[in-house]
Amino acid sequence: MRILLIEDENHLREQITQQLQQQNLTIDAAADGEEGLFLGTEYPYDVAIIDLGLPKLSGIEVIEKLRKAGKEFPILILTARGRWQDKVEGLESGADDYLVKPFHIEELSARINALARRASGWSSSVLQCGPISLNPTSQQVTNNGVTLDLTAYEYRILHYLMLHSGQVLSKTELTDHIYEQDHDRDSNVIEVFIKRLRNKLDPDKTLNPIETLRGRGYRLTLSRDQ
């Protein structure tokens, strides 16, 4: 899951980036409104976190421009003052939730996961497809209650596949949503990750959780249990 973070305070930006990366989320960070708007319009994000008091372009303006450009990913605003007028204005301009500084990082990641879930039609906080269950808070994946040991990228791919279970996802799309903006990309690696995931999720080859649609991409076939 790829997140856009626009925050001008260096310390806070680095802290959030680091802590969210530890939770296996893909983060692109921008230090001002203009850079943030550029990233937001250029790349496909699953959630954006936007501070309201930004240099060059205010948070509200960035949100309005993103929405005008047809970007529909959920947006969480951060506000230092916590004034209700700011919150109302932020949500009226197109944001979906707010968080008042200072906040706990757990609170932030819970809100991000909730927004991403809501955007892809999930209502429970733990994603459950057939016997496979993924908890974004603890990043724990289980198969029939047995914990699986996944690498960071395997987890990222599975998380994205489960969020969009039933949909066909191309290799490019998967690449886009698991790698940061300046990461070396090689879409062939996706095939390797998928193969490893299949082995880990379905060692007996009975479940066939991920199907390959030749030339189109991959699909998680297990139905959602909510």
Next chain:
Amino acid sequence: MTNKQQISLSNRLLLVVSLVLTAFLGVSAISLNNAFQTSAENAQHKRLKNYIYTILTAADFNNDGTIHMPEQFAEPEFSTPNSGLYAQITTGREIVWQSQSSLGLFIALPDHPGPSNEHFSTIELQNGSKLLNLAYGIVWENDNGKKFGYTINVAEDLNAIYQQKAGFQRSLWYWLGGTGLMLLIAQAFILRWGLRPLHDVTIDLHAIESGDKSRLSDNYPKELCQLTQNINTLLDHEQSRRERYKNSLADLAHSLKTPLSVFRGELDSNVEIEALRQSGHEQLDRISAMVDYQLQRAATEGKSNLLAPVSLAEIIYKILGTLDKVYRAKGVQCQCDIENDIYIHADKDDMYELLGNLLENAYKYCNSQTSIILQSLQNHIQIRIDDDGNGIPEHAQEDILKRGKRMDTQVEGHGLGLAIASDIIEAYGGEISLQDSYLGGAKFIIQLPKD
């Protein structure tokens, strides 16, 4: 402040009044002078005509054309040399008769206006004096039917009339000048008296500046009352805001000391890093909540009629829109019964904070249902907010509404938002109370006074 100092009110009035007065008196002087001159001239003309008739009545015409005149006239001036009143009867270029007063003064006058005609002219004598002369033509027919033409001239010295005119003008200027001066003095007194209250306001304001007084006195004339009352309202408002600033600053400094000393104690005694971290988080949360709360308290504007009226319904709908979005996953049902035309003289931010905190609590603690009622009662505006949550236990109810008094020991949950809300309500002279809701949870009733 503009760089250009404007002319003072009393100088403006004085200037305008002086100009108007000068113009008025000047025009009056000119018209009075003209009227006097005309009437003096008319009087002179009339007098000269009367003299003509006197002479005609006195004259005895003989058949040979000679005229016999009496020695004495009713007007002694005709007999006194150089008296200023002269008469002459001519026929052609020949003097038939002349009054004793005019002997040696002038030769036969050339004016012959013809029978029954009169002609006024000004003549200048050799000695320099000016005369106004009336020439009047007559025809005398003797017993044989022979006609003789005469011209009667009566002349009066203009000096007298000039002197009269000069005298009149002098006294006119004295009187008008005197009147003008008196009016100006009166005007200055009237202005001083009339503008006295403004002067008093300045003195009052100076007294406030120097701290001798806290507000303007109430006994100003009604034209100024609106202004002075507004200034007083502003002063009171500022005063209470200053106090709130001071209080919240003092409270903040004071309340921060508790978590700081708790954590310092932990640092000194605790060796286990996990417990220390836990305690650090707790104290930081407390500090953060206190900063939020005191900041909000300091920022509260408070009641003032000088603030523009804000629509409560508009604010409520905006906040509900925000909350519906944020709590979409919870699927909260909010029943609204809102009068749309309720306005209150209040700071928009204050109302946003008040309603935002209360409504967010309702959304946060309800199971699925909330309701909000906004209505205008006789003397106040009532807001009722209900939820179907677990409600607030009776023993906690009093604490929760006691505006932030227990803030340094209790910050979680309902506490902070409600403490902020009850502070704002108090700043507006309103009341908040807590009851059991018909929905099963808590019911908050807020009363805000109308103006």
